[in-house]
Amino acid sequence: MDRHIEAFLEMLAAERNAARNTLDAYEADLTDFATFVTRQGHAVAEADPQTTRAWFANLSAQGFAARSAARKLSAIRQFHRFLVAEQIRADDPTLLLDTPKLPRPLPKYLTEDEVDALLAAARARPAAGALLVTAALEMLYATGLRISELLALPRMALAGDAALLMIKGKGGKERLVPLSDAARDAVATMLAARTKPNLWLFASRGGKAITRQGFAVILKQVALDSGIDPERVSPHVLRHSFASHMLARGADLRSLQLLLGHADIATTQIYTHVLAERLQRLVEAHHPLAN
Secondary structure (H helix, E strand, O other): OHHHHHHHHHHHHHHHHHHHHHHHHHHHHHHHHHHHHHHOOOHHHHHOOHHHHHHHHHHHHHHOHHHEEEEEHHHHHHHHHHHHHHHOOOOOOOOOOOOOOOOOOOOOOOOOOHHHHHHHHOOOOHHHHHHHHHHHHHHHHHOOOOHHHHHEEEEHOEEEEEEOEEEEEEHEEEEEEEOOOHHHHHHHHHHHHHHHHHHHEEOOOOOOOOOOHHHHHHHHHHHHHHOOOOHHHHHHHHHHHHHHHHHHHOOOOHHHHHHHHOHHHHHHHHHHHHHHHHHHHHHHHHOOOOO
């Protein structure tokens, strides 16, 4: 392996705490780049703008999709920024390369009837499991929380008759999220049936916080019980469902941004497809020429 690539990967591991899978992906992309650059007669740390443009064009020639090409370009850009920061080279040959435009996929969400079916299936599960999964689903759908935010809640997060929940989201940013009566009642019922005290609102039988993987297994089973394809159901789909249904019933984007904890309203705008559908229904219902 080229020593500069090796140094870059070491930096990712030490300073950014990059996961093993991430490091492997970077190594593969950089190795392919190094092979191409070497064939052009350059050392990997000395590629010029013309060579990097040729490498990028070659990705399309090989049939790489826009998303894959964008990921590879990101790896090469970060590598060259590292070289400049370490004063190994004075310029970044990737500066003039345009990132491929990626189609923004529409969020997948359940209908209101499907959410009702999911909750009904959760309530029908064996006693102890029913209380926990029902409370979790009610909370997810009522608040739009990320699953990591939900499972990190301490037992005292819902002390008393709190109507608002303080959430610490991405980047340590805090936000207040209102709770529905159904969610509060479901959590209260779950806690009342708990025989052992522990620190977590959603705890496993051993008293530890439930893991994301553990909850995913439970949710897939509830989806099967409800007659919904398990591949269509996940905690993030419930977050999308919360947002989509809120907009469909008249919520505005700015309020939704605050509830979801998005730093940039552009992130919330992925839900504008719901607004477009609602406007179309309004026109069809009220325009004098619609019929």
